Amino acid sequence: MDIIGFGLEGKGAVVAGAGAVPGRAGHGPATCLRLAAAGATVACIDIDEGRAKEVVAAVQDSGGRAFPVVADLTRRDQVERAVEEAAAGLPSIDACVDIIGGARWDRAADFSVEDWDWTVLNNLTQVFFVFQTVGRRMIEQGTGGSLVALASVDGIAAAAMHAPYGAAKAGVISLVKTFSQEMGKYGIRANAVAPGAVGTGNEDWPEGTWSGDSVNPLAPPRTRDIANAALFLCSSLAERISGQTLVVDGGASTRELWGMNDDLLPQFRSGQYGQAQFGRVEG
Numbered sequence: 177m178d179i180i181g182f183g184l185e186g187k188g189a190v191v192a193g194a195g196a197v198p199g200r201a202g203h204g205p206a207t208c209l210r211l212a213a214a215g216a217t218v219a220c221i222d223i224d225e226g227r228a229k230e231v232v233a234a235v236q237d238s239g240g241r242a243f244p245v246v247a248d249l250t251r252r253d254q255v256e257r258a259v260e261e262a263a264a265g266l267p268s269i270d271a272c273v274d275i276i277g278g279a280r281w282d283r284a285a286d287f288s289v290e291d292w293d294w295t296v297l298n299n300l301t302q303v304f305f306v307f308q309t310v311g312r313r314m315i316e317q318g319t320g321g322s323l324v325a326l327a328s329v330d331g332i333a334a335a336a337m338h339a340p341y342g343a344a345k346a347g348v349i350s351l352v353k354t355f356s357q358e359m360g361k362y363g364i365r366a367n368a369v370a371p372g373a374v375g376t377g378n379e380d381w382p383e384g385t386w387s388g389d390s391v392n393p394l395a396p397p398r399t400r401d402i403a404n405a406a407l408f409l410c411s412s413l414a415e416r417i418s419g420q421t422l423v424v425d426g427g428a429s430t431r432e433l434w435g436m437n438d439d440l441l442p443q444f445r446s447g448q449y450g451q452a453q454f455g456r457v458e459g
């Protein structure tokens with residue numbers, strides 16, 4: 177019997193936004209470690225040199241191969257240079273995961289132009305720059321590849337108090353479909369991972385316990401769940417999957433819309449259902 181692998185041994189991967197910011201989820205390091213554990217050499221690109229070097233050290237400590245690249249990937253010229261540097265240190269660029277993104281918060285009615293522009297640049301435009309530049313290189317290589325970006329469930333459902341973030345992540349979900357269609361003929365796949373509320377990691381959620389609350393039917397996703405999804409989409413296990421967004425949210429976005437729950441069940445069973453459970457704002 178053959179042991180199932182990920183098809184990434186001896187391959188090269190680029191992770192954009194590879195570093196860790198204290199108090200945040202740490203999707204970059206988790207993804208670098210997973211790709212390296214699957215046998216890829218990882219070019220760890222980050223705007224912050226210290227963070228890039230830190231994640232490289234973590235990969236090397238775990239027995240993997242990685243090297244740092246420092247660049248601001250919201251800048252088109254720096255993306256070009258960073259991908260050149262990554263390519264020079266990798267056997268080939270076979271996978272690319274873009275982690276970069278973040279939200280600013282305000283009411284839709286009050287958002288400033290500056291916050292709108294920052295959010296679209298950091299969550300959507302830079303993904304376009306990275307996919308375009310890495311995609312071109314994959315076309316030149318002629319051996320296909322996998323592009324992955326972190327979207328969010330906020331790009332699928334409403335993004336209350338962070339409207340630009342939801343709109344930008346919806347843009348990422350659209351972008352992977354277009355790259356999928358245009359680059360499929362070169363064997364290049366493009367997909368997104370849409371995390372639910374990972375917050376600062378959720379790694380302390382006790383093993384074997386389930387949430388059962390009104391937000392997470394299963395349990396909140398952890399950083400490693402997002403990294404596993406990114407690894408899967410980069411791997412040969414996903415070689416016929418493209419243009420898709422893989423939601424990793426512990427089931428949160430599958431919740432029934434009308435507030436049905438155990439308490440309401442007897443009422444509905446007896447046919448006494450109605451609008452009573454829904455609030456109303458008097459005009």
Ligand SMILES: NC(=O)c1ccc[n+]([C@@H]2O[C@H](COP(=O)([O-])OP(=O)(O)OC[C@H]3O[C@@H](n4cnc5c(N)ncnc54)[C@H](O)[C@@H]3O)[C@@H](O)[C@H]2O)c1
Binds near residue numbers: 192277278327373
């Ligand atoms: N944590 C959650 O609950 C959650 C939920 C949904 C989606 N996400 C998505 O996860 C991603 C962020 O994950 P995180 O919080 O673990 O990462 P983070 O923001 O803590 O770290 C990302 C890394 O990217 C680097 N970076 C930032 N801007 C850069 C730039 N212009 N060029 C190069 N590097 C840059 C930072 O230095 C940092 O090391 C975002 O795309 C976010 O939208 C997170």
